Structure formats: C-alpha cells, structure tokens
Amino acid sequence: MKNYRIKALTLALILATGVSNAQQSSLLHEQDNNKPRLFTQLPSRIPVETAELEKLISNNQETGKDAALDLTGKGSATFAGKVVSTASKYDNSIRSIVIRSSSFNGATFSLSALADENGNIRYTGRIISFKHGDVYELESQDNQYVLVKKDFNRLVQE
Numbered sequence: 001m002k003n004y005r006i007k008a009l010t011l012a013l014i015l016a017t018g019v020s021n022a023q024q025s026s027l028l029h030e031q032d033n034n035k036p037r038l039f040t041q042l043p044s045r046i047p048v049e050t051a052e053l054e055k056l057i058s059n060n061q062e063t064g065k066d067a068a069l070d071l072t073g074k075g076s077a078t079f080a081g082k083v084v085s086t087a088s089k090y091d092n093s094i095r096s097i098v099i100r101s102s103s104f105n106g107a108t109f110s111l112s113a114l115a116d117e118n119g120n121i122r123y124t125g126r127i128i129s130f131k132h133g134d135v136y137e138l139e140s141q142d143n144q145y146v147l148v149k150k151d152f153n154r155l156v157q158e
Contacts, residue, residue, distance in 0.1 A: 035133035038104055039149060046071050046136070046147040053123050053145060057097050057113050062086070067099045069109065071147070079109055079127060105129060111138070 048069070056069055068080040081101040088095045096112040107129035114122045123145055125138040136147040 035131065037134045038107060038129055038132035039127075039134050039136065042071060042149070044149040048138070048145045048147055050123070050145060053111065053125075054113070054121070056099075057095050057111055057123075067097070069099075078103060079107075081109070084108070101127075105132070107132070 052069060056067060063083055063086060065083045066080070067083050068078050070078050079099070079101055080103045081099045083097060084100045085098040086096065093115040094112065096110065099109045099111075101107045101109065104127070107127055109125065109127045111123065111125035114124070116122070122140070123138060127136040127147065129135075133151065135150050137150055139146055139148050
C-alpha cells in the first residue's frame with residue numbers, strides 16, 4: 001500500500017513541476033504592446049543609397065570607430081554611433097557591422113552585405129531597440145534599398 005502512495009506522490013510532483021514550467025515559459029513570451037516609440041519623428045519609409053551602405057560597411061571595420069548613416073538624405077536625421085562589432089567571412093563574401101547609436105537611445109543598426117558567385121551584393125539589416133516598439137528593416141524595393149518602419153511585436157512574431 002505504501003508503494004502506491006509513494007508512486008502517486010512522485011507522479012503528482014512531476015505533473016505539478018511540468019505545469020508550473022509551462023506557465024513560466026508562456027509568461028516569458030508575453031509581448032509588451034505599450035513600449036514607447038523611438039522613431040516617431042522619422043517617416044515610415046527611408047530610401048537609402050547603395051553607395052552609402054557600401055561606404056558604411058567598408059570604411060568602418062574597426063570596433064570603437066565612429067559611424068553614421070544619413071536617414072533623410074538632407075542631414076536632418078542621422079543614425080550616428082560607435083561600431084561595436086564587425087565580421088568578414090569567406091573571402092569577404094559575407095561582411096557585417098553592428099553600430100550602437102548615440103543619437104537614438106542605444107538602438108543598434110546591424111548591416112550585412114552578402115556577395116553571390118557573380119559578385120552581386122545584397123544588403124540586409126535592421127535598426128532595433130529592444131526597449132522600444134518600432135524598428136526599421138532594410139528591404140530591397142524596385143532596385144533600391146529602403147528602411148521600412150515596422151512594429152516590434154509583429155517583427156518578432158514573423
């Protein structure tokens with residue numbers, strides 16, 4: 001009779017532990033829809049010249065160096081900061097840089113350049129702050145690169 005009690009008690013403890021772990025993991029993934037917006041003063045679409053992207057990823061290969069990207073084409077809003085990380089792999093066919101902003105409350109701009117076998121370069125990147133509710137994602141549209149403003153929570157769900 002005692003063996004059944006010990007087995008039942010052990011099974012109950014295992015089930016209780018499993019249920020409590022499942023509840024904790026669902027709490028970790030809840031999204032905060034009330035995060036403040038960081039880029040309210042900027043437009044929803046910002047065209048970016050390919051030459052500017054190439055200059056940014058080529059000239060700022062040293063960690064700690066200053067880097068900047070003009071976000072308006074007029075110099076009125078600039079993503080400026082320090083290079084916190086760089087990488088180059090496979091004979092420079094993949095290059096990346098991460099810049100932490102001094103002008104946008106610590107947001108980071110991660111930019112990668114990917115070269116195919118023919119030497120064609122494709123850029124990917126995003127400007128993001130995990131403390132804020134809006135991000136910019138770099139997209140190729142009509143043979144031009146555009147930073148497109150998106151909602152942080154929707155980006156994370158994709």
